[in-house]
Amino acid sequence: MSKTLIRIGYASCGIAAGAKDVLAVVEKRMKKGSRRVELQKTGCIGICFDEPIVQIINEQGQWTYRKVDGKKMERIYDEHVLGGAPIYEWTVGELSTGGEVPDRPIFEHQQRIALRNTGIIDPESLDAYLEKQGYQALEKVLKEMDPDMVVKEIMDSGLRGRGGAGFPTGLKWSFCKKAAGDRKFIICNADEGDPGAFMDRNLLEGDPHSVLEGMMIAANTIGASEGYIYCRAEYPLAIRRLKIAIGQARERGFIGKNIMGTEFSFDITLKEGAGAFVCGEETALIASIEGERGMPRIRPPFPAEAGLWGKPTNNNNVETYANIPWIILNGAREFQKFGIKSSRGTKVFSLAGKINRGGLVEVPMGTPLRKIIFEIGGGIPKDRRFKAVQLGGPSGGCIPTQLLDTPVDYESITATGAIMGSGGMVVMDENTCMVEVARYFLGFTQNESCGKCTFCRIGTLRMLEVLERITKGQGKETDIDELKELAELIRASSLCGLGQGAPNPVLTTLRYFENEYHAHIVDKKCPAGVCKELTTFVIDEEVCRACGLCKKACPSEAIEGKPGVKHVIVQDRCIKCGSCREVCPFDAVGTG
Amino acid sequence: MKPKAKDIREIVAPFKGDRGVTIPVLQAIQNVYGYLPPETFSIIEDELGIPSSVSYGVATFYSQFRLRPVGKHIIKACDGTACHVRGSQTLLSSIKDHLDLKDPESSNDGLFTLEIVACLGCCSLAPVMMIDDVTYGNLTIEKMKEIIMTYRKGGG
Ligand SMILES: Cc1cc2nc3c(=O)[nH]c(=O)nc-3n(C[C@H](O)[C@H](O)[C@H](O)COP(=O)(O)O)c2cc1C
Ligand code: FES
Numbered sequence: 096m097s098k099t100l101i102r103i104g105y106a107s108c109g110i111a112a113g114a115k116d117v118l119a120v121v122e123k124r125m126k127k128g129s130r131r132v133e134l135q136k137t138g139c140i141g142i143c144f145d146e147p148i149v150q151i152i153n154e155q156g157q158w159t160y161r162k163v164d165g166k167k168m169e170r171i172y173d174e175h176v177l178g179g180a181p182i183y184e185w186t187v188g189e190l191s192t193g194g195e196v197p198d199r200p201i202f203e204h205q206q207r208i209a210l211r212n213t214g215i216i217d218p219e220s221l222d223a224y225l226e227k228q229g230y231q232a233l234e235k236v237l238k239e240m241d242p243d244m245v246v247k248e249i250m251d252s253g254l255r256g257r258g259g260a261g262f263p264t265g266l267k268w269s270f271c272k273k274a275a276g277d278r279k280f281i282i283c284n285a286d287e288g289d290p291g292a293f294m295d296r297n298l299l300e301g302d303p304h305s306v307l308e309g310m311m312i313a314a315n316t317i318g319a320s321e322g323y324i325y326c327r328a329e330y331p332l333a334i335r336r337l338k339i340a341i342g343q344a345r346e347r348g349f350i351g352k353n354i355m356g357t358e359f360s361f362d363i364t365l366k367e368g369a370g371a372f373v374c375g376e377e378t379a380l381i382a383s384i385e386g387e388r389g390m391p392r393i394r395p396p397f398p399a400e401a402g403l404w405g406k407p408t409n410n411n412n413v414e415t416y417a418n419i420p421w422i423i424l425n426g427a428r429e430f431q432k433f434g435i436k437s438s439r440g441t442k443v444f445s446l447a448g449k450i451n452r453g454g455l456v457e458v459p460m461g462t463p464l465r466k467i468i469f470e471i472g473g474g475i476p477k478d479r480r481f482k483a484v485q486l487g488g489p490s491g492g493c494i495p496t497q498l499l500d501t502p503v504d505y506e507s508i509t510a511t512g513a514i515m516g517s518g519g520m521v522v523m524d525e526n527t528c529m530v531e532v533a534r535y536f537l538g539f540t541q542n543e544s545c546g547k548c549t550f551c552r553i554g555t556l557r558m559l560e561v562l563e564r565i566t567k568g569q570g571k572e573t574d575i576d577e578l579k580e581l582a583e584l585i586r587a588s589s590l591c592g593l594g595q596g597a598p599n600p601v602l603t604t605l606r607y608f609e610n611e612y613h614a615h616i617v618d619k620k621c622p623a624g625v626c627k628e629l630t631t632f633v634i635d636e637e638v639c640r641a642c643g644l645c646k647k648a649c650p651s652e653a654i655e656g657k658p659g660v661k662h663v664i665v666q667d668r669c670i671k672c673g674s675c676r677e678v679c680p681f682d683a684v685g686t687g
Numbered sequence: 688m689k690p691k692a693k694d695i696r697e698i699v700a701p702f703k704g705d706r707g708v709t710i711p712v713l714q715a716i717q718n719v720y721g722y723l724p725p726e727t728f729s730i731i732e733d734e735l736g737i738p739s740s741v742s743y744g745v746a747t748f749y750s751q752f753r754l755r756p757v758g759k760h761i762i763k764a765c766d767g768t769a770c771h772v773r774g775s776q777t778l779l780s781s782i783k784d785h786l787d788l789k790d791p792e793s794s795n796d797g798l799f800t801l802e803i804v805a806c807l808g809c810c811s812l813a814p815v816m817m818i819d820d821v822t823y824g825n826l827t828i829e830k831m832k833e834i835i836m837t838y839r840k841g842g843g
Contacts, residue, residue, distance in 0.1 A: 107807075107808060107809055107822055108809050108811060108812060108824070110821075110822065111809050111812055111815065111821075111822035111823055111824040112812060112824055112825065143809075143811035143812065144811050144812075146812070287808070288805075288806075289806070290766075290767030290769070290771075290805040290806035291767050291768035291769040291810050292806070292808075292810070293808040293809065293810055293811075328714075328751055329763075329804060329806070329807055329808065329817075330808055331820045366710075366711075367710075367711075367714060368751075369710050369713075369714065369749035369750075369751040369752065370749050370750035370751035370804075371748065371749050371750060372805070383710065384707055385706070385707045386706070386707040386708055386709035386710055386711075386737075386745070387709070387741075387745065388744055388745055388748040388749075389748065389749070404706070445810060445811070446811065447768075447769035447810035447813060448768070448769050448772045448773065448810075449772060449773070453769075453810065453811030453812075453813075454811050485768060488768070519810075521768045521769050521772060521810075523772055527772050532772070535768070535771055536768075539805060545748075648827075648828075650777060650780075650781050650784075650828050670777075670780075672774070672776070672777035672780075673774070673777070674774065674777055674828075677774065
């Protein structure tokens with residue numbers, strides 16, 4: 096029998112779902128001696144909703160097991176790995192196939208460039224990266240291309256920054272390359288502050304070397320020999336794997352002096368963020384690396400001219416860098432083949448919220464939202480109604496059902512009032528209140544405003560107050576106009592994207608869901624049943640089957656009933672959390 | 688561990704002479720004590736020449752830094768967008784009830800400190816919380832209680 100590879104998804108999501116227990120089982124079994132079995136820990140293969148994931152790969156094919164736990168792993172090991180008999184009821188693929196397991200549509204519409212190695216290689220092994228053409232792009236750049244050729248290649252590829260603003264990467268590099276100065280810096284923005292987004296975390300946990308390689312290519316191109324990675328502190332595993340990768344690269348001479356025997360020398364420092372969303376903004380990030388409070392400053396001068404310690408600095412996002420080696424090796428034209436209009440290549444999105452298959456996907460630019468959410472993401476749990484998808488986080492907006500056919504490209508998304516952002520997609524269903532979502536985001540930006548600009552600091556607070564009033568049932572008819580006016584003022588009078596974008600969640604929900612605002616203000620009702628003051632939950636006697644799930648889920652013991660006896664909610668104990676509605680399999684809980 | 692000025696000095700010393708160290712030096716101190724003892728700022732001024740107004744300004748700007756002692760375990764409960772739309776608010780208030788947390792943050796037995804964060808990057812497993820460096824996903828109230836119990840049992 097040939098060798099069998101056991102691959103365990105070992106990114107934060109896998110570990111959080113219980114991959115440690117699975118790993119322990121495999122390690123224990125392997126100790127008993129089996130030279131034909133090989134164990135590999137990888138990053139996230141993207142189907143986070145099914146974690147822990149285990150793949151069994153041998154000459155006969157590849158099987159992906161979902162939701163594995165210690166017990167399941169024991170059987171998989173004994174029956175499949177040793178016995179050769181896959182346990183089909185636990186695999187991701189369809190039951191019918193004899194050997195190769197077909198992947199669900201989740202992979203069908205995907206195109207992996209940035210994520211080319213994530214979930215496939217062991218992120219803690221430099222050799223694994225080298226086997227996948229790792230550092231060959233750097234070698235090509237150092238030995239066969241001059242910096243102008245590199246800039247041209249990246250420009251021709253059409254790659255635009257994946258951190259949110261979508262600025263053409265080649266152009267940015269050319270500015271920094273031209274900037275006068277003998278000392279220049281490279282920064283990798285791994286702050287990923289957008290709540291609900293985890294593309295960069297997965298990339299760093301799954302394939303850190305590709306990001307390092309991208310940074311080095313940029314460094315050589317613009318003439319920098321020092322780089323910084325600014326990673327948020329909430330990502331301890333990403334930080335650990337980055338440290339390992341940097342150490343390995345240093346050991347093997349990919350980082351250091353005279354790399355690959357050339358003139359190029361480069362070193363990387365890892366900086367941990369300290370929990371401030373605004374530090375994702377590049378000038379604030381630079382201030383933070385310098386050890387200051389992370390306050391943005393006016394641009395120009397742009398960092399390309401005067402950045403870190405006043406020196407020319409090129410800052411790109413994690414995913415932007417991860418694309419670079421692929422473009423260098425495969426050529427701008429190959430990259431151009433994916434995407435539409437002025438948005439070329441692919442984009443990684445993290446799917447989360449009210450969606451069946453949350454996880455990480457990479458699709459060609461221009462893929463319609465509907466395809467991502469319904470075909471790849473599998474739609475909304477419990478067949479509930481889709482209401483909106485939130486793109487772009489606190490500076491973004493909510494895109495409603497009627498715009499689901501919008502292709503994901505920079506211009507089309509902007510036209511909806513949202514922004515492409517960094518790739519977080521949070522799906523909302525009929526039980527999400529759009530006014531409350533707007534309030535949530537304003538609460539976030541208000542809290543994260545650095546305080547430098549008055550309109551951002553105080554204007555967001557005023558907006559938040561209005562929204563809180565509305566969600567509490569104390570809204571006034573003039574509130575909507577007041578929100579719109581404040582939105583305009585904040586947008587116009589803020590220095591950085593945090594303030595400029597802060598009104599977007601309110602403006603987009605007003606644009607597409609104004610009726611929900613009216614329901615709160617005029618009818619004093621929250622149609623989605625979220626705002627506590629405006630909601631009463633009731634169990635429909637006709638529909639209830641007395642299964643007891645709601646009673647079990649209720650945190651305040653407000654539900655009475657026994658098996659066989661219809662359940663009722665005791666209103667004065669109800670805290671309006673909606674847990675009963677969430678768990679009811681028959682949709683018997685409604686709002687009165 | 689009770690902070691001693693001498694020990695803090697030892698943590699600070701290796702940062703001498705480097706640029707941009709305010710945040711890393713505060714992080715190093717907090718890594719040891721779980722918070723920034725009041726002496727921190729004057730010691731940094733003495734040793735590194737960074738005015739205490741500056742280091743204090745940094746410490747109060749970033750949400751990571753704490754100026755008060757913390758429990759043995761830090762619970763970071765996520766209220767990021769994905770967790771928010773999947774019921775993090777309910778979970779949060781049950782964590783507070785369960786640990787009997789009065790405002791603010793730390794449990795009476797000195798075992799837990801609760802922090803609310805926006806996104807731990809495991810959004811597809813929402814709602815999520817992290818205890819120390821371990822992330823727990825797909826939480827229900829029941830599951831949260833079980834997990835906290837294991838930390839209690841571990842002698843805390
Ligand atoms: C408030 C705010 C937060 C930001 N957060 C991030 C972030 O977390 N990650 C990121 O790459 N870019 C972030 N950006 C965008 C950066 O300022 C910058 O445009 C980006 O890092 C440039 O890299 P790119 O050209 O590769 O996209 C943020 C911008 C603003 C205004
Ligand atoms: S929103 Fe909670 S982990 Fe991302």
